[in-house]
Structures are given as structure tokens and as C-alpha cells.
Amino acid sequence: MKTGTNNKFWKYTKVTTFLLMAFVIILSGCVGNGQNETESENVTNDSQGIIGTNSSHGTTGGDYIYGTAKVESIQIVTLESFPVQIQVIAKGYLPDGCTEINEIKNESEGNAFNITISTKRPKDAFCTQAIKSFTETIPLEVQGLKAGNYTVNVNGVTGSFELPVDNVPEETSGSMSPKQQVITEADNGTSISLENGSTFFLRLKENPTTGYSWELNLSQGLNNISGEYYPPEQPEGIKQPLVGAGGVHLWEIKAVSKGSQQxxxxxxxPWENVTGEEENFILNVEVV
Known part of the structure; x- marks a missing residue:
């Protein structure tokens, strides 16, 4: 009787042990698969994050990721000022709430202007995934250019403009009399010869919107006949003011006494004291 009972007990024990081992094996497989799926998912997410960042914003450097802005359109505006001024209005968008304009590089070669608008964003920032539009007004350095057709490229978007006449003072050709001389920043530190009783024009860039203006001093043999500031003209269809856009100041100066003048x-x-760091202009005038 005891032998039969023992056999049943051992048979029951073996079955129970087998079932427990099978349950443990199955449970281990489930946990392992779950961990593998989680790890795979994390690797995929991390990889997507890295790829997405690099492809959207370009190279990394320091604490920022740098790239180029998406420009959708450009408008080239000719200002009816003196001398002629050309500005490019570039419109586009930034991909998220953290990306901002980094810098604007304006280079020219021959009859082509190449402008690059770069961007930057904090490398580890969590950003809102909403695009932001931007508008940048970019002045072109056209003073001194000859008449002709010119092209503009802003981040791959191109346009063109034409200068119908030379955008340079006519007196540089040597065909004008001394009375018609026009002096600019390029003549700073030079000397001119002028007949007594004749006049010349002095034209300097000025931007009163920043509070700065030119203060002139003339020696006794020179008289300031007139002076007028020419602001940049507001482009048609543009309601916002051209922030930071300056004009020019034009003076007509007459020689009234022979000798070395300045x-x-x-x-x-005007309200600030002289520090020695200011921009200066000097012109020596020999009146004959």
C-alpha cells in the first residue's frame, strides 16, 4: 500500500516540476522579447533623432547646430535715393521654434551677388515643431558699379536687376570741370585742387536713425553753401520701415580764399563726448 502511494507521489512531483520549468522558460522568453523590442525601439528613436537633426540643420559646432535657411522668394528693390541703392527682400521659413538666423554673408564677384543666410539652433534643445516665417532686408553694395545687368542668388533663389547708367560720380572720368567735383568716403585723407570761387560737392553716408550724424568743420577759406540729407525711399508695397537703412548727406562747398584749406x-x-573712437573724415583743399 505504501509503495503505490509513493509512486503516485513521485509521479505527481515530476509532473509538477516539469510544468514549473516550462512556465519559467516561457516567462523568460516573453521578458527577453519585450526587452529586445524596447531596446530596438529606443535605438530606432535615437537614430531617427540624430538623422533628423543633421539632415534638417546641417553641421554641428560647439553648443549649436548650423545650417542654411529655407528661402522661398526674393524681391529686388531699387531705391530712388542719391546715389542709387539696391536692396534684396528675402522671405522664407525656419523649421522649428528654436532655429534662428545666424548670419547673412553678402559676397559679389563680377556681375553676380551671392548671399548666404545661415541658421543655428541649440544642439540639445526640445523645440516646438512649428515653422516660423522670416523676412530679411539685405542692402547691396552697388555704389561704383558700371551700367549693366546683375544677378542675385540668395540660398539658391535667384533674381536680377539692371543699372541703366553708371552708378559712379561722373567726375571720375576726368571730363568734368573742378566746379563739379564730387568727394566721397573714398577720398578720405586725400587732397584736391580747386579754383577760387568755384564749388565742389561732399557726399558722405549717414544714418540719423541711429542717432549718428556728420559734424563738419571748414577752414576760413571755405564756405558751406548748402547741406541736405537724402534718406532711402520707402519701396512701393513695403509698409514696414527699413530698419537700419541709411541715406547720404550732400554738401556744396565753395572756395572763397586762396591757399591751403581743409x-x-x-x-x-551730438549729445556724446568725443572719445577718439569715432569715424573721421579729412580733405585737404588747395585753392588756386
Missing amino acids: VTGIYKR
């Missing part, structure tokens, strides 16, 4: 100028805010 024009000096300092570019400063």
Missing part, C-alpha cells in the same frame, strides 16, 4: 568731419551722436 575740411574735417566727425561721425558721432
Whole structure:
């Protein structure tokens, strides 16, 4: 009787042990698969994050990721100022709430202007995935250019403009009399010869919106006949003011006494003291 009972007991024990081992094996497989799936999912997410960042914003450097802005359109505006000024209005968008304009590089070669608008965003920032539009007004350096057709490329978007006449003072050709001389920043520190009783024009860039203006001093043999500031004209269809866009100041100066004369100028805010760091202009005038 005891032998039969023992056999049943051992048979029951073996079955129970087998079932427990099978349950443990199955449970281990489930946990392992779950961990593998989680790890795979994490690797995929991380990889997507890295790829997405690099492809959207370009190279990394320091704490920022740098790239180029998406420009959708450009408008080339000719300002009816003196001298002629050309500005490019570029419109586009930034891919997220953290990306901002980094810098604008404006280079020219021959009859082509190449402008690059770069962007930057914090490398580890969590950003809102909403695009932001931008508008940038970019002045072109066209003073001194000859008449002709010119092209503009802003991040791959191109346009063109035409200068119908030379955008340079006519006196540079040597065909004008001394009375018609036009002096600019390029003549700073030079000397001119002028007949007594004749006049010349002094034209300097000025931007009163920043508070700065030119203060001129003339020696006794020179008289300031007139002076007028020419602001940049507001482009048609553009309601917002051209922030930071300056014009030019034009003076007509007459020689009234023979001898060595001089024009000096300092570019400063009228209410500020002279520090020695200001921009200066000097022109020596020999009146004959």
C-alpha cells in the first residue's frame, strides 16, 4: 500500500516540476522579447533623432547646430535715393521654434551677388515643431558699379536687376570741370585742387536713425553753401520701415580764399563726448 502511494507521489512531483520549468522558460522568453523590442525601439528613436537633426540643420559646432535657411522668394528693390541703392527682400521659413538666423554673408564677384543666410539652433534643445516665417532686408553694395545687368542668388533663389547708367560720380572720368567735383568716403585723407570761387560737392553716408550724424568743420577759406540729407525711399508695397537703412548727406562747398584749406568731419551722436573712437573724415583743399 505504501509503495503505490509513493509512486503516485513521485509521479505527481515530476509532473509538477516539469510544468514549473516550462512556465519559467516561457516567462523568460516573453521578458527577453519585450526587452529586445524596447531596446530596438529606443535605438530606432535615437537614430531617427540624430538623422533628423543633421539632415534638417546641417553641421554641428560647439553648443549649436548650423545650417542654411529655407528661402522661398526674393524681391529686388531699387531705391530712388542719391546715389542709387539696391536692396534684396528675402522671405522664407525656419523649421522649428528654436532655429534662428545666424548670419547673412553678402559676397559679389563680377556681375553676380551671392548671399548666404545661415541658421543655428541649440544642439540639445526640445523645440516646438512649428515653422516660423522670416523676412530679411539685405542692402547691396552697388555704389561704383558700371551700367549693366546683375544677378542675385540668395540660398539658391535667384533674381536680377539692371543699372541703366553708371552708378559712379561722373567726375571720375576726368571730363568734368573742378566746379563739379564730387568727394566721397573714398577720398578720405586725400587732397584736391580747386579754383577760387568755384564749388565742389561732399557726399558722405549717414544714418540719423541711429542717432549718428556728420559734424563738419571748414577752414576760413571755405564756405558751406548748402547741406541736405537724402534718406532711402520707402519701396512701393513695403509698409514696414527699413530698419537700419541709411541715406547720404550732400554738401556744396565753395572756395572763397586762396591757399591751403581743409575740411574735417566727425561721425558721432551730438549729445556724446568725443572719445577718439569715432569715424573721421579729412580733405585737404588747395585753392588756386
